[in-house]
Amino acid sequence: MKSDGEIMEILAAYDLTGSLRATAELTGCSHHTVAKHVTARDAGRPIGEPAARGRVTDAFLPKIEEWIEASKGRIRADKAHEKLLALGYTGSERSTRRAIAQVKAAWRLGHTRVHRPWITEPGMWLQYDFGDGPRIGGVKTILFVAWLAFSRFRIVIPLRDRTAPSVFAALDRCFRILGGAPTYVLTDNEKTVTTAHVAGVPVRNQQTLDFARHYGVTVLTCQPADPATKGGVEASVKLAKADLVPKDTNLRDDYRTFAELEAACTAFMDEVNHREHRTTRRKPAAMLAEEAPRLHRIPDTAHTVAFGLARGVPENTPMVTFENAQYSVPAHLLGARVFVRTHGTGPGEQVIIVHHGTTGPVEVARHERARPGSPAINDEHFPGTRAKLPGDYEVRARSADEAAFLAIGEGARTWLVEAAAAGTARMNVKMAEAVTLAKIAGTDQVDRALGDAALHGRFAHPDLASILNANIRRTTTHAANEATSLTQGTGAWAAIGNPATITTPEEAR
Structure with a gap:
């Protein structure tokens, strides 16, 4: 040629x-x-173009086109070759593959979807979607990605799961970052948004409707299995995953805590929103400043579904149950309704409890993740209570005699507990004796004697009186001062060397 x-x-x-x-x-x-x-x-023909020649597959092209139309362009060339051989085809498999490829290309060209450029309006559309985030401590995370259509402003928020409280809390945060809410919010047909489809019409989740009514937005969903409907946020998810998820292509280290992932998402948003977008040739942050006045104002308080799952506090125990574990709340919330949700994952995971009262939502407790059977308790939530320990009995008088004995003092209480633990017999008689001695020798003396008896384990009948007498004798003491001294005198030394004088009984009389 x-x-x-x-x-x-x-x-x-x-x-x-x-x-x-x-x-x-x-x-x-x-x-x-x-x-x-x-x-x-x-x-007038193209110069140098080879002359068209017939092919061995030309006679079978109608059948090949029929198979490709029936399979929606998915039939394999080797399977088509097997079918052609049964019809008397004598060509090679290479010729079959070449014919199948040409017919498939023509079929795709006739069935391709033509996209018309979308001219966005400011303050109208917000799209959001999810991507698989990195693992922290072996626990999988979710990347919530939102994309404001007009300004191309991107928001990435890490989540622990895709439950309704987590998703709606992320949307509330998006609205507050943007400075308002758009008219429409577009997303996929998840159970948190669409419960079912009837004749192709999506049936909305009641929680979603309540959330949309609270913020004054309209939640719409794209056609099932049609990601091109929200191509802007799909591209944002790919970009976020490529930068935030540790891979060999970005050489990013693994995250040790959820707080590190949050910081990385914040840095990513700051970077992509302050660089020139290739479509608009402007920075999304600068365009958001123009679009913000078109966004409508949102309520000062978030919708309660964003606070978490509702839980009732029992009327006698300030504890709530969440995911098979128990968490304490302040005692003044007995009988109230609170909202519980998780924040973060891995070692730093926390359980946040919010109460929505007359003054608005207030965070009332924040605990580390507890295990079933090991409740998370804050002692400040239980005022006026003390921990019950085995063998730690509360001493309370149940009769007049017991009240008279306990009125002696702490020594009497100690003696009662120790004597009971030692299995002392006839305790009531000994307690009555102590009350009698207190009237004679004084309450303080008997209380001290009872304390000494409890300390040394002396619970026999004469022990209290013996200890009391010893204490009384020890009360006569000598003390040194300016007038007297405890040093032995020298007056006895005068008799040394002098003969002793013997006095007879008669002289003594």
């Missing part, structure tokens, strides 16, 4: 000589080649 340059030389030589053979001699080719190119030029 001649090159384009050689063909141009042949045509130029023919125009110069007007003879096929002369041209052939000048260009070094056959006069038949010269005649072919000259005839093609005079007929």
Whole structure:
């Protein structure tokens, strides 16, 4: 086959000589080649295009087109070759593959979806979707990605799950970052938004309707299995995953805590929203400043579904149950309704409890994640109570005699507990004796004696009186002062060396 340059030389030589053979001699080719190119030029056909020849698959093209139409362009060439052999096809599998590829290309061209450029309006559309986030401590996370259509402003918020409280809390945060809410919110047909489809019409989740009514937005969903409907947020999800999820392509280290992932998402939003967008040639943050006045104002308080799952506080125990574990709340919320949700994942996961009262929502408790059977308790939530320990009994008088004995003091209470633990017999008699001794020797003395008896384990009948007498004798003490001294005197030394004087009984009388 001649090159384009050689063909141009042949045509130029023919125009110069007007003879096929002369041209052939000048260009070094056959006069038949010269005649072919000259005839093609005079007929207005593309010069140098090979002549069309019949193929072995031409007779079977209608059947091939039928199979590709029936399979929506998915039939494999090897399976089509097997079917052609049964119909008497004698060509090679390579010829079959070539014919299948050409027919498939033509079928796709006739069934391709034509996208019309979407001219967005400010303050009208917000799209959101989800992507798989990184694992933190072996726990999977979710990336919530929102995309404001007009300004191309992107928001990425890490979540622990895709439950309604988490999703609606993320949407509430989006509205507050943007400074308002758009007219429409577009997303997929998840159970948090659409419960079912009846005759192709989506049935909205009642919680979604309550949420939309609270913020004054209209929630719409795209057609099932049609991600092109919200292509803007789909592209944003791919971009966020490529940058935030640790991979070999970005060399990002694994996240140790959920707070590190939140910081990375904040840095990502700051970067993508302050660089020029390739479509608008403007920074999304600058365009958001123009779009913000078109967004309508949202309520100062979030919708209660964004606070978490509703839980009732029992009337006698300030504890709520969440995901098979118990968490304490302030005692003044007995009988009230609170909302519980989780924040973060991994080692730093927290359970947040919010109460929505007359003054608005207030966070009343925040606990670390508890395990079933091991409740998370804050002692400040139980005022006026004390921990009950085995063997720690509360001493309370149940009769007049017991009240009289306990009125002696702490020593009497200690003696009662220790004597009971030692299995002392006839305790009532000994307690009555102590009350009698307190009237004689004084309450303080008997209370001290009872404390000493409890300390040394002396619970026999005469022990209290013995200890009391010893304490009384020990009360006569000598103390040194400016007038007296505790040093032994020297007056006895005068008798040393002097004869002793013997006095008879008669002299004594």
